[in-house]
Amino acid sequence: MLQESSFIATIVVGLVLAFVFGALANRLKISLLVGYLVAGVAVGPFTPGFVADQKLAAHLAEIGVILLMFGVGLHFSPKDLLAVRWIAIPGALLQTAVSTLLGMGIGWLLGWTPGASFMFGLALSIASTVVLMRALQERRILDTDRGRVVAGWLVVQDLLMVLALILLPTFASLMRADPGGTAVPLNLEVLATAIGITLAKVAAFIALMLVVGRRTIPALLHYVAHTGSRELFRLAVLAVALGVAFAAAELFSVSFALGAFFAGMILNGSELSQRAAEESLPLRDAFAALFFLSVGMLFDPFVLVREPLPLLGTLLVVLVGNAGVAFALVRLFGYPLETALTVGVGLAQIGEFSFILADLGVGLGIMTDRARDLILGASILSILLNPVMFALKDRMKAFFEPAGAAAPPVSAEAELPASTLADHIVLVGYGRVGSLVGEALQLDRRPMFVIDESIQAVDRLKAAGVEAVSGNAAKQDLLVAANVRQARLLVVAIPNSFEAGQIVQQARRANPGIEIVTRAHYDAEVDYLSKLGADSVIMGEREIARAMIEQVHSDKESSHVRP
Numbered sequence: 001m002l003q004e005s006s007f008i009a010t011i012v013v014g015l016v017l018a019f020v021f022g023a024l025a026n027r028l029k030i031s032l033l034v035g036y037l038v039a040g041v042a043v044g045p046f047t048p049g050f051v052a053d054q055k056l057a058a059h060l061a062e063i064g065v066i067l068l069m070f071g072v073g074l075h076f077s078p079k080d081l082l083a084v085r086w087i088a089i090p091g092a093l094l095q096t097a098v099s100t101l102l103g104m105g106i107g108w109l110l111g112w113t114p115g116a117s118f119m120f121g122l123a124l125s126i127a128s129t130v131v132l133m134r135a136l137q138e139r140r141i142l143d144t145d146r147g148r149v150v151a152g153w154l155v156v157q158d159l160l161m162v163l164a165l166i167l168l169p170t171f172a173s174l175m176r177a178d179p180g181g182t183a184v185p186l187n188l189e190v191l192a193t194a195i196g197i198t199l200a201k202v203a204a205f206i207a208l209m210l211v212v213g214r215r216t217i218p219a220l221l222h223y224v225a226h227t228g229s230r231e232l233f234r235l236a237v238l239a240v241a242l243g244v245a246f247a248a249a250e251l252f253s254v255s256f257a258l259g260a261f262f263a264g265m266i267l268n269g270s271e272l273s274q275r276a277a278e279e280s281l282p283l284r285d286a287f288a289a290l291f292f293l294s295v296g297m298l299f300d301p302f303v304l305v306r307e308p309l310p311l312l313g314t315l316l317v318v319l320v321g322n323a324g325v326a327f328a329l330v331r332l333f334g335y336p337l338e339t340a341l342t343v344g345v346g347l348a349q350i351g352e353f354s355f356i357l358a359d360l361g362v363g364l365g366i367m368t369d370r371a372r373d374l375i376l377g378a379s380i381l382s383i384l385l386n387p388v389m390f391a392l393k394d395r396m397k398a399f400f401e402p403a404g405a406a407a408p409p410v411s412a413e414a415e416l417p418a419s420t421l422a423d424h425i426v427l428v429g430y431g432r433v434g435s436l437v438g439e440a441l442q443l444d445r446r447p448m449f450v451i452d453e454s455i456q457a458v459d460r461l462k463a464a465g466v467e468a469v470s471g472n473a474a475k476q477d478l479l480v481a482a483n484v485r486q487a488r489l490l491v492v493a494i495p496n497s498f499e500a501g502q503i504v505q506q507a508r509r510a511n512p513g514i515e516i517v518t519r520a521h522y523d524a525e526v527d528y529l530s531k532l533g534a535d536s537v538i539m540g541e542r543e544i545a546r547a548m549i550e551q552v553h554s555d556k557e558s559s560h561v562r563p
Contacts, residue, residue: 006053011060011290014052017042018289033134034384036289040296047301057294063242064287065130065352066260070241071284072133072151073264074277078210081152081265088152091329095153095322095347096160099125102321106313107371116371119168119361123375124317126161128351129154129257130291131383135346135390144471146339149330150346158258161353163198168360198253205252209262213244217263221272234279240267241280257352273454275432278495292383295351299380303373314378319385323348341396345389349382350375419449419467419483426450426482426490428473428503430457433519434493442466449482474502485511492518492534497525501532508533 017039025035043052081088103121104114112120132154141147217240224236241260248259267273303311327344331337358375361367427438430452441448442464450461450468461468471478473494484490490507492500500518507514517536520526526537 007056009050010052010056013043013050014039014057014290014293015286018293022289030387033131033292034387036292037296037299037380037384040293041299041301042296043293044297044299046299052293052297054294054297057290057297060287061291061294061352062256064284064289064291066242066245066256067238067280067284068130068133068288068291069257069260070245070264071277071280073261073266074268074273078265078268081148081155084149084152087149087330087333087335088156091326091333091343092153092156092160094329095325096122096125096157098325099317099322102317102325103314106310106317109313110310112368112371113366115171115366116361116368119357119367120371120375121317122164123354123357123361124314124350124378125322126157126350126353126357127154127322127347128349128353128379128383129158130288131349131351131386132346134288135386139390141342141475146342149335149339150343153326153343153347155258155261158255158261158353159202161357162202162253162255162258163195165356165360167194167198168357169364201252202254205248205254205259206262209244209266213263213266217244217266218272221267221276225272225275230279233275237276237279238283291352295355295380295383298355298376300373300377303377307370307374307377310374311377311381314374315381318350318378318382319348319389322350323389337397337400341393341400345386345393345396348389349386350379351383354379418480421447421449421467421483422486423488424448424483424486426479426484426487426507428452428490428492428500429494430454430461430468431493431495434491437491437493438466449487451478451482472499474499474506476506479503479506479510484514487511487514490514490516492516495519495521497521497528501529504529504532504534 018036021035021039021042022032023035025032025038040057041047043050045051045054100118100121103124104117105121106124107117107120132150136147136150221233221236221240224233227233240263244263245256245259248254248262249256252259267276323344326347327340330340330343354375358367358372362369362372424447425441427434427441427448427450430438430450434450434452435457438448438450438461448466450458450466451471451473452458452461452468453470453472458468458470469478469481473479473482473492484507490503492503494500494503497518497520504516504518507516515536516534517538518529518534520529520537520539521541522539526539529537
């Protein structure tokens with residue numbers, strides 16, 4: 001029965017096992033990604049029991065990539081991208097080149113052809129956008145300066161891979177050798193034409209998004225929002241994310257991920273960007289789980305037995321080579337140690353583009369199945385080890401700091417100064433609810449400090465004379481900047497109850513006497529936030545019902561006094 005309905009079986013069994021192993025990983029205090037990957041191995045073709053449809057899982061995973069990159073774009077403005085261009089462009093190009101050479105060295109030791117070694121090295125040089133973005137979001141550093149450097153770095157790598165995937169079939173004739181060992185000559189005219197067409201398509205897509213998309217996409221969502229239908233708005237957000245990604249791939253030969261990223265980035269300046277992020281979050285998380293499930297399905301555990309030394313060498317290129325090269329380049333460009341470590345550790349893994357390159361290499365007859373198995377094995381192991389490397393980042397910082405002290409001075413990320421406000425109100429979140437609270441406080445001339453992830457909202461508040469800072473308030477330094485120790489009231493107006501709970505805990509530890517008010521959507525969230533230390537938890541539905549009841553009673557009383 002399961003085999004007859006592979007579509008339903010793949011989704012149901014995949015999500016159930018992802019939940020089971022994800023819950024186990026959470027219980028063990030390790031990354032949820034590890035649980036998702038193990039679930040993929042469990043339903044893969046190399047382990048006994050039910051085997052999910054690999055091709056179907058890969059297609060579902062592509063939706064996860066699109067939605068994740070759309071969400072990243074929602075928090076990344078064109079200004080942010082341009083601000084890191086001087087490190088992202090040269091850094092990504094140099095790191096990819098050096099890492100490719102390291103991978104080619106592994107291929108040379110294994111006796112492969114130069115073409116196979118080149119594609120093998122290229123596959124090992126490209127980090128997984130999904131893995132890294134998820135890691136940055138989990139650690140709440142995506143909206144920091146180092147998070148923007150990483151995001152810009154990945155955008156450049158994605159553009160580079162778009163170009164590579166177009167050009168590699170053209171180079172295939174040069175990479176393959178005939179039986180006599182003589183390479184087939186490359187037609188330079190064909191090569192120049194292919195490069196020109198590819199660059200023109202990418203430029204046309206970016207220009208179309210900046211000129212046309214910047215006006216039409218926000219206008220479309222504003223129109224749908226004014227219909228009053230939440231269901232229709234949610235559908236419009238998904239249609240924009242998936243539609244732009246599909247059009248980018250089909251019409252401009254741009255990757256799904258890059259197309260979705262630009263769609264989100266164009267919407268970033270709109271006041272509806274936060275609502276769009278909220279509406280797409282549930283599907284984004286579900287399909288992201290399916291992505292890691294599909295990756296786990298590709299892993300053959302017996303590779304560890306068949307190819308231990310080649311696999312170890314391949315893994316070292318990814319973990320040490322990619323990380324070391326990126327770390328050195330970021331430091332060379334004058335960025336602080338913390339940024340260099342974040343970029344280096346983040347790039348110490350490979351993922352979706354590596355799989356695509358491996359399949360392309362095998363299909364073109366350049367690479368062998370053995371090389372693809374090594375790439376897949378290194379990918380799975382590097383993804384599994386990436387949370388460990390992030391956990392070891394602080395120890396790495398302590399190791400490098402003595403050497404960094406003797407090095408030439410570099411620019412450091414400025415620490416946020418603590419506010420001088422006292423007996424004030426700290427407002428976390430300036431979206432639909434938070435902005436109403438903030439406006440009321442401004443009218444009453446109440447001193448307040450605002451923390452919000454939207455840079456645009458923070459800039460507007462600062463222009464109005466309100467102290468504000470951008471970022472995720474779950475980061476302790478932001479609460480310190482808000483001087484929560486001397487605040488009299490904390491209002492947490494963000495919709496995510498899990499992050500709100502962390503903020504409540506940190507604020508309560510810093511200031512045991514502070515009054516804390518939060519929002520919730522369900523009774524379970526009310527209990528959860530109350531147990532963590534919130535004094536008042538306001539659920540929207542209850543407040544609406546209470547206001548309606550008061551209005552009904554008021555109307556009833558007034559009807560008794562009418563003549």
